[in-house]
Amino acid sequence: MAGATMAHGDPHHLGGMDEAGAAHSGPAPKRIVTGYGFWIFILSDMIMFAAFFATYAVLLGQTAGGPGGRELFDLRNVAIETGFLLASSFTCGLATIAADMRRTLWFQVAMAVTCVLGLAFLTIEFREFASLVARGAGPTRSAFLSAFFTLVGCHGLHVSAGILWLLTMMAQVFAKGFRADIQRRILCFALFWHALDIIWVAVFTVVYLLGSAT
Amino acid sequence: MTNGYQEAGHSGDLAPGDEHQEGEGFAQRVLGYLVGLALAILLTATSFFIAGTDLVWQPSIPVALVVLAIAQMGVHLVFFLHITTGSDNTNNVLALAFGVLIVVLLTAGSLWIMANLNHNMMPMDQLMQMQR
Numbered sequence: 001m002a003g004a005t006m007a008h009g010d011p012h013h014l015g016g017m018d019e020a021g022a023a024h025s026g027p028a029p030k031r032i033v034t035g036y037g038f039w040i041f042i043l044s045d046m047i048m049f050a051a052f053f054a055t056y057a058v059l060l061g062q063t064a065g066g067p068g069g070r071e072l073f074d075l076r077n078v079a080i081e082t083g084f085l086l087a088s089s090f091t092c093g094l095a096t097i098a099a100d101m102r103r104t105l106w107f108q109v110a111m112a113v114t115c116v117l118g119l120a121f122l123t124i125e126f127r128e129f130a131s132l133v134a135r136g137a138g139p140t141r142s143a144f145l146s147a148f149f150t151l152v153g154c155h156g157l158h159v160s161a162g163i164l165w166l167l168t169m170m171a172q173v174f175a176k177g178f179r180a181d182i183q184r185r186i187l188c189f190a191l192f193w194h195a196l197d198i199i200w201v202a203v204f205t206v207v208y209l210l211g212s213a214t
Numbered sequence: 215m216t217n218g219y220q221e222a223g224h225s226g227d228l229a230p231g232d233e234h235q236e237g238e239g240f241a242q243r244v245l246g247y248l249v250g251l252a253l254a255i256l257l258t259a260t261s262f263f264i265a266g267t268d269l270v271w272q273p274s275i276p277v278a279l280v281v282l283a284i285a286q287m288g289v290h291l292v293f294f295l296h297i298t299t300g301s302d303n304t305n306n307v308l309a310l311a312f313g314v315l316i317v318v319l320l321t322a323g324s325l326w327i328m329a330n331l332n333h334n335m336m337p338m339d340q341l342m343q344m345q346r
Binding site for chain 2: 046051058079097205213
């Protein structure tokens, strides 16, 4: 179907293969490019977490005579933490919908609830860390505890950064409204927040549930 | 719906995190998140229940926990991040697949190598004896 002139501009006939209408009107819209770039960042972040998970799994038994997961972890606390983070993921989704619909009030309410739930999660995590250190099970006690504090603390740092980003987005929507660039930032923030919840699923399974089983 | 990215519908691609918007109203989108939340709560509750129960064969518990966690990650990806198998999501899925490949290589490879090393290494007290 392609003549000599067409073949010159499209040597592999890619335009002819694509029935979906992508043939071809220049670069993708900025929202897709931005979202995709941020998706790549999230995936590389997950690879970093995978390294910490591998470290934790390798060092799980290396307690140096100190306490192991079974003595240290309070699963009831972890269940409450999980509930808070899961609920915050849900309200973050509601905020995304409100942003798409340009409903400022609903957006701000949903983001505020997300923030409160995230802070509740962080409070419980911080108190758990403080009680572990107070019981002499700080990160210097054993290789197992070093790996534990690195992995869970890294996730906690991500949540803290996410809350700062969340507050920034609330302020930007308040000051600038739902401009296209603000909408892109909200998209990226929602990706980040949901990705943190995915990592937490791995944390409560590998660190707490499997860690206290052995 | 008049979104700032409605023109995106013509390019054949979808940004990660964006939903198909064809005729989907407010109620359907909230319903999607509610379904995801319900499934996630169900899987989480099952995980925590299985970890503490005596009702199932004990050696199966770690495997069950891993399977439940992978299922829940899938639920989060589909219902919260809207990563689907649709043709407009191909780029996002391919990037995810590559990420999963690296994660599996990294974690499984580390565990395998370290278990092998532990297996082949002389017990630590004998090693200490030799160094004297």
